[in-house]
Amino acid sequence: MILYSQVITREKFIVENGVHPLDSILILMNGSYQCILNNVTLDVQPYEPVIFPQNILFKRKVLKPIKCIYIQYDTLPAYAEGELTYYQQDKPRLANTAFYLEQAITKKISVDIIEHFVNDILILGHKNYHMHFDSVLGKCCLYLEENYAENISLDFLANKFHITKQGLIYKFKKGYNKTPIAYLNEIRIDNSKKLLMNTDYSIGQIAEKCGFANMYYFSNSFKKNVGISPQKFRMNTRL
DSSP states (O other): OEEEEEEEEESSOSOSEEOOSSOEEEEEEEEEEEEEETTEEEEOOTTOEEEEOTTOOEEEEEEEEEEEEEEEESSOOGGGSSOOOOOGGGHHHHHHHHHHHHHHHHTTOOHHHHHHHHHHHHHHHSTTTOSOOOHHHHHHHHHHHHHTTSOOOHHHHHHHTTOOHHHHHHHHHHHHSSOHHHHHHHHHHHHHHHHHHHOOOOHHHHHHHTTOSSHHHHHHHHHHHHSSOHHHHHHHTTO
């Protein structure tokens, strides 16, 4: 469970050599810093979380003034254990989710929604999430990230990437444990969150802008994915 969350800016870390008393995560939004943790030197990448287990010695240094999201846990979730790996096709989604997370913390939205965004980032990099990767899968993922608002079907994707529908489904199932259309739906949901949080578009307009056939399908998909309706999500993020 998350105990504390904050967006911080630093020209220099308050503690450059030491330990965190509780499990903590830093997510770099901009700037740069270097960190040594468990005898491994990390050149920290934007939006990729760095996990600081409690009482584990670290060294870190700001290279260029940073803005970070700081999260403190009572106990880290299981999918934060081990090495997190992010691929190029993950970058747009990772950046979007980090943006939503920053907005949620800045606007002092409920801990449940903040935790939802943090979990999305951690799960995306977990070893069990990326079981396989190849060029067709990567190109397809990037296409979906950039064109999610279009009318996209499984037949269209198979034709575009010169693969059978069954072959494309197999690649997504092996790599992401979901179908291509389920992957596309999650991208659409992620982008709808940004519009719900930061615009006054109607639910119907957001559904259209994010590629959903209609507002009813959008509302049902959103509730299934997030756990609450788009209307309630918008209300909670504007408290």
